[in-house]
Amino acid sequence: MEAADTKDSPRGPLRVLASDVVATLLMETVIPTFLSEYPHVQLELVANSAFVDIVAEGFDAAFRLSDDVPKDMIALKFGAPSCMKVVGSPAYLKGRHLPVSPEELEVLDCVRSRPATGIPYRWEFEKGRKKISIEPKGAFTVNRSELALQAALRGLGVSYVPEKLCRAHLETGALVSLLDDWSSLYEGLRLYYPGHRLVPPALRAFINVVKTSELA
Structure with missing residues (x-):
């Protein structure tokens, strides 16, 4: 992707939390595609099926089923039931x-x-x-x-x-x-993130990759 080589390309750390199953699915296409298109982002994928306070633990975003997403988060739907x-x-x-x-x-x-x-x-x-x-x-x-x-x-x-x-x-x-x-x-998956702060460019790029994947 041409944007990946420009100074305006997303860069820096990005921490994403997912359940064991979702992390496995992400490794099939989403993660390889993202790392290829955005080489200046240092992506950390953590597989953990336990309930985690993503703000307290320093995650930028996480995947959960709709009923499990905290009410104070912005949640985007991905995937069919x-x-x-x-x-x-x-x-x-x-x-x-x-x-x-x-x-x-x-x-x-x-x-x-x-x-x-x-x-x-x-x-x-x-x-x-x-x-x-x-x-x-x-x-x-x-x-x-x-x-x-x-x-x-x-x-x-x-x-x-x-x-x-x-x-x-x-x-x-x-x-x-x-x-x-x-x-x-x-219900299908939700990718959620804190709603009280601006979405960092790296996270926005990650969301776009997920949208075009088979998870969407």
Whole structure:
């Protein structure tokens, strides 16, 4: 990009916070594109799924689902609504009973997820007006969605992961999704930043790159 070589090009540090999953997605196209177009910006991407006060911790911006964005922030919507998927490898699922309702997941080895501190996440399902929340049963627990995905790929059980994270593996057949008619949608991502100060040029440039990416 021609502007990257001019003295008016954005420069200086830029700190961005994202959940584990979003950070992984950003690494696919957004980060390489941004660093290529704006070489004078020193970008720091921090992956952390915990709730963080971005002002207190010195971040310029962060990504969250819409319901999790603090009310005093400016939030820009990126991405269409998505959903969570229950996935397993064909090898693991071969010869096993495939559940037709969330309650039947107890016959499978479920890879549980929970933060470093706290209780395991529950798996949420929705079909029409019916909503179900279950606590999965299984011998293996992880604290990152990427690890849950890898566990499913390696036949350790079925995992509950964001559709965007497992989409490519579903397309190749490396994973099979279960209970698709029970998938519940959640709102797309928001990129948010403090509203009490001017948007620095580096952040504005980053926002523009995100807008033209597959996250938008």
